[in-house]
Amino acid sequence: MSEDIELELQCKYCDYEELLNVPESDYNAWAGNGALLQEVFDYLSAGQRELMKSGTCDTCWNKFFPNIDDEDEDVEDMG
Numbered sequence: 001m002s003e004d005i006e007l008e009l010q011c012k013y014c015d016y017e018e019l020l021n022v023p024e025s026d027y028n029a030w031a032g033n034g035a036l037l038q039e040v041f042d043y044l045s046a047g048q049r050e051l052m053k054s055g056t057c058d059t060c061w062n063k064f065f066p067n068i069d070d071e072d073e074d075v076e077d078m079g
């Protein structure tokens with residue numbers, strides 16, 4: 001069993017902040033053991049994962065890379 005830890009994610013490019021509770025074992029698998037972010041945190045949205053990985057929120061990411069097709073199947077297309 002693993003306890004949840006609270007991650008405070010902050011966008012480097014704007015004031016966006018998000019608090020995420022994830023199992024500590026998942027976080028350690030990614031941060032400590034080099035597991036793939038999208039596999040460990042497949043229950044998070046693509047935007048949340050990007051915020052963890054690169055410190056870029058969904059809004060800013062789409063601003064910087066408006067034409068990139070996300071590989072994730074669960075991407076939410078806002079039209």
Ligand SMILES: [Zn+2]
Pocket residue numbers: 011012013014015016056057058059060061
């Ligand atoms: Zn941002």
